Amino acid sequence: MTAPLNLRSAEMADANLLLLWRNDLETRKASHNMEEVLIESHFAWLDASLKSPQKRCLWIAEIDGKAVGTCRADKLDNAWELSWTVAPDARGKGVAHQMLSKLVHYFNEPLMAQIKVDNIASIKVAERAGFVLDTQEHGVLFYVYPNASSMAH
Numbered sequence: 454m455t456a457p458l459n460l461r462s463a464e465m466a467d468a469n470l471l472l473l474w475r476n477d478l479e480t481r482k483a484s485h486n487m488e489e490v491l492i493e494s495h496f497a498w499l500d501a502s503l504k505s506p507q508k509r510c511l512w513i514a515e516i517d518g519k520a521v522g523t524c525r526a527d528k529l530d531n532a533w534e535l536s537w538t539v540a541p542d543a544r545g546k547g548v549a550h551q552m553l554s555k556l557v558h559y560f561n562e563p564l565m566a567q568i569k570v571d572n573i574a575s576i577k578v579a580e581r582a583g584f585v586l587d588t589q590e591h592g593v594l595f596y597v598y599p600n601a602s603s604m605a606h
Contacts, residue, residue, distance in 0.1 A: 456516045458551040463511040463523065468499050470520055477541050483572045514552045524552045532563035532597075537575075549575065553582040557598055564598035
């Protein structure tokens with residue numbers, strides 16, 4: 454894709470689109486929780502997420518004003534855990550790499566990502582964005598992003 458990708462804060466108006474993407478079969482296969490999400494629980498989760506930006510940040514990625522994906526940061530004790538989903542019709546076009554490349558610059562704190570061992574696309578995206586494999590447990594790869602101070606030139 455040649456047009457620049459923009460990240461904007463998610464809002465309740467994005468609820469139906471986010472639910473559609475979350476319940477997509479390929480997305481569910483890559484998720485830790487592979488169950489289909491019900492609309493009622495999704496709306497409650499999104500509402501709570503949007504009201505707690507110190508614990509969770511949620512963005513919609515857009516290209517030319519069209520939503521093409523979403524990314525999320527969840528605050529852990531000592532890091533932010535990043536996750537991302539690309540809209541089904543935008544897959545294979547470099548969207549995830551663009552999202553993650555932008556997202557890592559939003560933080561001055563340690564970052565990490567958990568990726569299932571069979572999610573080759575997300576593994577490639579994480580590694581291309583500079584994440585490094587730290588450990589593996591129960592079929593999940595734990596990636597860390599070197600903090601800015603260790604990357605100073």
